Amino acid sequence: MKSLPSILTLGNLSSGMLAVIMAIHGEFSLAVTMIWVAMVFDLFDGYAARKLHCEGEFGKALDSLADVVSFGTAPVLILYLNSMTEVGMLGMALTALFPVCGALRLARYNCQKTPISGFVGMPITFAGGLMSFFALWSPYFTTGVAYLVIVVLSGLMVSQIRFPSLKQILPSHEKDIVEPK
Known part of the structure; x- marks a missing residue:
């Protein structure tokens, strides 16, 4: 049961990679669908970690790596391949800007020492969802x-x-999941 959050995070990463592959093949609608599937995995991995009381540095790092692929790289790659292939160096640089800023945002979040309510900066999941749309x-x-x-x-x-x-x-009215011993 304790590996469930990591399995869900790997579902996020796999969905993001499938979105990249589908975008390369010009299947933009399917690529966007895979990003939204990744969003579902991302929603439930953190929820499962909290409910199973197995939050940790490994899960946080894995989640951030998956998010950079699924919500940083894949959405802007779809944009680039769908409508920006003729834009030259400026378009390429701006395409790189999006996942770079997403990675910076995740790194800042992961380094926060004191918990705060909500997020500072738009979460990459939300930005990636908007970008994919x-x-x-x-x-x-x-x-x-x-x-x-x-x-x-x-x-x-x-x-x-x-x-x-x-x-x-x-x-949140749900009871915590207790793992059988």
């Missing part, structure tokens, strides 16, 4: 709009703006 519809927008979306979402991830956590929004 935009990426699917990006051919209908100008390149300038794509640049703006990348810069704004990247900036929000590394900002000092506070964002609520689902743990704050959703009430």
Whole structure:
């Protein structure tokens, strides 16, 4: 039972990798679907870790690595391949900016010494979900709009703006899961 959170995190990572592969093959709708599947895994891995009382540094590090792939790299790769392949060096640099800012945001979160309610900076999961949705519809927008979306979402991830956590929004009335001995 104690390995369930890590298994769910690996489901997140696997879904993110499948999104990358599908994007490379031009299957953008399926790629976005896999990012949303990764979001479900990401929602439940932390929940399972808390309920099973097995939160730890290993799980936190694994979760961050999976998140950089699933919500940092995959969404912006879909955007790039779907509508930005002709944009040159600026487009490539902005494409790299998004996962870099996501990684910085995760590193800051992982280094926090004192727990705070909510998040400082937009969580990469939320930013990646928004980016994946935009990426699917990006051919209908100008390149300038794509640049703006990348810069704004990247900036929000590394900002000092506070964002609520689902743990704050959703009430928790469930009893803790007790692992059989």
